[in-house]
Amino acid sequence: MISLSIAFTLLCLLVPVYVYFGYPALLWSLTRGKPARTHRVDDIQPDVTLIISCYNEAGVIGAKLDNALALDYPADRLTVLVVSDGSDDGTDEIVLGYQNVGITLIRQEGRLGKTMGLNLAMEQVSSDIVVFSDANAMYAPDAIRKLVRHFADESVGYVVGAALYTDGSEGASARNENLYWRYELAIKSMESRLHSVVGGDGAIYAIRSVLWEPLQQRDINDFVNPLQIIAKGYRGVFDSEARCFEETAGDFDRELARKERIVNRSIRGLMRVKGCCCHGGPAYFRSRCSPTNCSVGSSPCFY
Secondary structure, eight states: OHHHHHHHHHHHHHHHHIIIIIHHHHHHHHHTTOOSOOSOOOOOOOOEEEEEEESSOTTTHHHHHHHHHTSSSOGGGEEEEEEEESOOSSHHHHHHTTGGGTEEEEEETTOOOHHHHHHHHHTTOOSSEEEEEETTOEEOTTHHHHHHGGGGSTTEEEEEEEEEESSTTSSHHHHHHHHHHHHHHHHHHHHHHHSOOSSOOTTSEEEEGGGOOOOOTTSOHHHHHHHHHHHTTOEEEEEEEEEEEEOOOOOHHHHHHHHHHHHHHHHHHHHHTGGGSOTTOHHHHGGGBOSSOBSSSSSOOOO
């Protein structure tokens, strides 16, 4: 019993060591000598739907819609949908004030959660590409252009942008969170060079709309949906130049609780889409897999 407890304690200690040191080191070694970009990119302008998820975002939704309307993308090829998860703070009324400039409100009753709201919004999508965003994520003017250029390559199924923090130097918690996300962006860049960035980003990521599958209520949409796309034989890439800006949580307890929730739900999501993983783990086989096959198993995988 004591030996088992010691082994379990060592395992718990080794996991964060691998996550923060071993995994980056492995990625670095596997990306040495690989080009910075491993797919075709072109200046294309497909029809795009921007879906903005919100719940009680009256304080920021007006700025977000102004930001969306100012994007450097042809207005006749960009549709903006706002899905409100039963907001009761005046968010919906603000959105309705933008109807005359082409903003559409989709209201979900019953506070069913972000994922179910996206299922509802996707029923109204007819564009080639869908970009998912949160209400507090302000896009750089060229963010949509930067995202969609990667879809010129038929092997690309989703594209993840870079969510940057505007208050990363204000307070210890903000600095800590900003450092964490700088680490995340470096990881995403290396994963993308190998084959696929793991997961999307609720603030800024795009998919081919035909690859969407309705999700379960407890799914994290920007984790499970990319896994489903990989399982179909496509890859997901990261673009550090497709940027949005948001504020940090600014509180250790809130941020820790959020990360724990994400990890727990992500593990569940991975079990739901087992076909995206090679036997033995994606990290080990990332350099031996292709978008449509794996040299070790019969299923498509991360890398």
